[in-house]
Amino acid sequence: MQFHQVIGQEKTKQTLQSMVTSDRMSHALLFLGGEGSGKLALAFAFAQYVLCTDKQDNDSCGKCSSCLKAAKWIHPDIHYSYPTVGSKMISTHFLPEWRKAMEENPYLNAHQWLQHLGAENKQGNITKDECVDIIKKLSLKIFEGSHKILIMWLPEYLRKEGNRLLKMIEEPPDNTLFILVAENQEMILNTILSRCQLVKVNQLSDEEVKEALIQRKNVSLEKAAATAHLAEGNYNEALNLLENT
Structure with a gap:
């Protein structure tokens, strides 16, 4: 994914x-x-930008081998971690479902992700085995990029198991980048929070949501404006509203 494919957030893009x-x-x-x-x-756009071999002024090139792999979630140096179901499950077991879900809607919420797994009535979790697997992956050498990158979506689901990752986050292998993507700061272990640099991502404006609906979903101006107003800066909610009206 490239920065220009991300709705709004221009100031944050520039910071990154x-x-x-x-x-x-x-x-x-x-x-x-x-x-x-x-x-x-x-996070996807940032990881792709970091590994791009022909960076442009304000975006990844979208054409190099690294970009093409990152855009399909198959780059060997970008690892993903996310809530799964089952005490022994790890994210790698669900990579095909992850790629399909991200292609469809990278703005989805945790409930929608669990629906992709056929487990919407179960509790998601980032397990002890997942933490062990993360340490193993990030201990390997870099395959082809400049960095190894872990994107962890919803570290709120780590709970006490996150303590297993503290040493690696504090003293990572060379050229290793952790990107944690969260919604509720109060549910993240303080020991992890203290080791991370915060990147605040604001809610979108009604205008940004409206324009995205018009351009991406071919929605009329009137319907896009009404939907954006109801969605209150949540593009995922805007998509849900469209689907249910």
């Missing part, structure tokens, strides 16, 4: 681009924002 171009990037970032703000899409 500057981190890379000025070589002042923290090794652990927390993208914090409400549902439908685009924080996960921003």
